[in-house]
Amino acid sequence: MVEPDTGAMMARSMAIDISERTGSDPSLDALSLSGIGLDGAIAHPVSFDGLAGIFHPARRDVRQAHAVLFVSPWGMEELCSRKFQRVLAERLAARGVASLRFDYLGAGDAFDPEDAGRVADWLSDTRAAFAYLKRLSGCAEVMVVAQGLGCLIAAQALTDAVGAGSMAFLAPVVSGRAYLRELAMWSSMIDDGLGLRPGQRLAEAGAIAGMTMPEGVADAVKKTNLANLAAAPAHTILVLSRPGRVTDADFAKHLAAIGCEVEEAAFSGYDDLVSSPTLSKISGDVVNRLVDWVLSQTHAESPANTGEDIILNAPQRGRGFIEQSVQFGDGGRLFGVFCRPHDREAVSSVLLLGAAYDRHAGWGRLSVQMARTLAREGVASLRFDAANIADSPPVKNAPDQVLYDAAQNDDVAAALDFLGTRGKGPFIAAGRCSGAYLAFNGALADDRIGAVIAVNPVVFHWRKGLSVDEALHKRPRSFGEYSQRFRQGATFKRLISGDVDVASAGLNILKATMKRLSTKTARLFRRGSEEGRAVFGAFDRLKAKNTAVHLLYSDNDDGLEHFQYYFDADGDGLAAYRNVSLTIIPDADHNLSTPEAKTIYIETVKRLALERKPPAGAQ
Template structure:
């Protein structure tokens, strides 16, 4: 197991309290990549790594990193109170890229908020080229846009946006009030800059804000080339449907190669790189694991003795940082309680390479379960205590299946598992279409004026509602008669298999904690196979219900409940 193998998605690095990935290449020019923020960054994270790999293949070393207070970098988002903190990160990153690779020419590239900072900082960090992708709106208009986006998404998922100390909360990603105020005051200097580097602007069709930025670049003295960011909308779609804009990335590579980016540098440095982050309360480092060490994870350990280690599994297509950065937050708070963790990206997710020959579906697969067992192989020799697994949604399913197959697993905390076992008659598409709300929630909503309005106005088509509800009703009916039909029906065979799995867990003494949002559809799955009192008869198992949250467990109190469930489960292991 090595910490710095060659990987398509780069070598994990850390510097000045931020985490990132270095994609080394032989060219004279390097590219400093400034990412968008929050939910957009999480959505495009894998594609952002693909852009870095694309540029590295063209001969351009790339450094992509997480802003302070975001993703794997140190700090809590609400503790970041000034935009200057991010500006300092840009300065440090530019120095790091130059000193670790030996490049003598620098391109600064950014998207969203990162694009604005790329423009602003290009002169100070002495950039030789500038690439601006779908820039955010400047000043108050940009903050209003974030706020409006937050309200729209919150309404769709029925989640609260109020978080103490936050001025902006987009799907659990927050900006502090002082930081948002600073961002609202942000305005690009439109006076001519001596030696302004040539700039490529990837502009979204029919976006007035992008036209304004083009004019600002010209006013600053940049020689501006404008290309269409044709695939932007499909790129920033939800992670499961996000399409990497390969043709747009080729435009960037072609532009930089045209500026001499492929010329080889005279010196090539090979410094010792580290991915370690070590604040007082914990220690983190990246570990590559699995076949050919193509999988990525972050090991987080306490400063004292480790009581146990929990592997945190991807939820759906979320990267290892977790929805609303919950895996990072939980990992570091667990370390403060003396518990180690290993937050991982399974094959084809986040910052892990795709398995050779793999294509199509990445979750609810045997490959994902094998990846979890590979993670156990990686951390078992570290002797950090009993091994646990935890995940949400598809990650919960994968954790349960991996735990059932691996005797090293001593406990599992499964959150909002929509499936406890896969029905061979159900396609992946049907599973996704069935939604994440419980039948009880649909019954409650059926009595609401809001649902009636949505049906009457065709905002929610009757067929869509029926497609989500009907399988749940039929599944419960089938489960009711399964004890009488036994192995003669599919549901009977599935129920028997699950009961055998539960008996196996109990025989091994594996502690099982199932955590559900009050209205989560996973509760229907649990009732379908285990009845209205699922933990009765299973002394090793516990079910916890969390109110006031939804399937993603976005609310801070819901994430705290997951943290407590893991901590309490670890405590049971020492009894």
């Protein structure tokens, strides 16, 4: 979420006005360089060499001589910074600077090495993106904005590149070895928060948030230390240092010592930016500083026309699937990836809805894994970012906080419009957490959804007046989760060592206990409350529409208490709804981080999709 001052105004200034537009534009499915607008207002998806990215063309009337290549961080930092990069790229495009953001092989929407038929080499990927941006923009010179691990990659990959201009290093990774140690600690904290047991955690070097670096990448990172650079990676460099990180400041001094013209400033708000994808805050001051710095390094000029035309989002073939990065909706406002079988017509289509503010690749790239697995079985899918999430810009006059807002049903409708041009319905909607809520409520709003797979929905109905922001910040764990955690030896060790805030933990346990007790009492009145009427009314409507609903909950998930409140601890309350089924996933966290939990989810979606009809037993 963008801060309510400079950042919020900045985001709103880039909002898409859909008030006078209707329908989606099929021409946006296949995009040619010669056919895109050059007003700096709309970005476009691109694909090349098994990689995927977003190209922001420059505004023509103020076009600058340089373009900007974003070289991304890795893992959790990348998830949290996705929207930050988009906002910065939008601002630059409006000031006449074209840019490209891209995913490394084995990350985001890019192919895995096995699908690309080559080993992962993120330096080569960066060089390929650099050359591709020069072709797209027509600019002979390219500046670099790198963050985190991207700084270590850019400094190696582009030092000798022809046309490489100034570089900005944001929160730079200097020592690869130290970075991997720090990443392991960060990963452990995330896993602690998810309640993962030691045996459920990824142990590979460079693994974090359910993502693993492709083979060979971590080894290459480990062997690199930018403190040993002997040649300047660029003449002019901006370093945004994290407060309190001596290594960042020392790196800036080293760059100056080897001949770089260095400007150093604080990366204000860095910790808030990378706290989590859901709670991430963008510093308007940092965005403004970067825009001003980029403009100070270039000048107005009409780049030479390359004379070539390029299909920006050409479909790419992997092992058993074909993927195409697409944009759709009014004015091409929504960004996603359409994935289909490579050798046959799809038997059905699935709409994959994102959780919270995660990019459409999903936590641990679960949506990518899901889409490609489905395609190999003959099922097409669309994964996309809803408005004001990751790559999709906000909609004018829509709230900044989009989660659990009815406006997201418009995004679902636009996605169904797109799927309707590629195949026949009814379609399946699948999602986790807030994505599960959106799938459930999307089916209520749109008859084109014939089946819903909802994983760990926190609620089925959002109570009027309940603040989403407060709920996201203060949501306690379930009683079952606290009970499970206190049976783990690691929790006792952390309690004894003082790593656990005893007072805070005790208060949260008390809240969870009181919630469980009040739930048992309140069940007597559940149908009479405003929320109860809405919940049962929703299930009644889906039953009347013969919409199949498959609920999946991780055992001890907080959302399970909401379900049990209305349908009893053993789910007996579902007896009145034969179109609804319930599956409890054992030993799973809220995000389905483990391979076993992911498999249950994927197999459930695959089974329903291959049936091409509601599950057996639906009325």
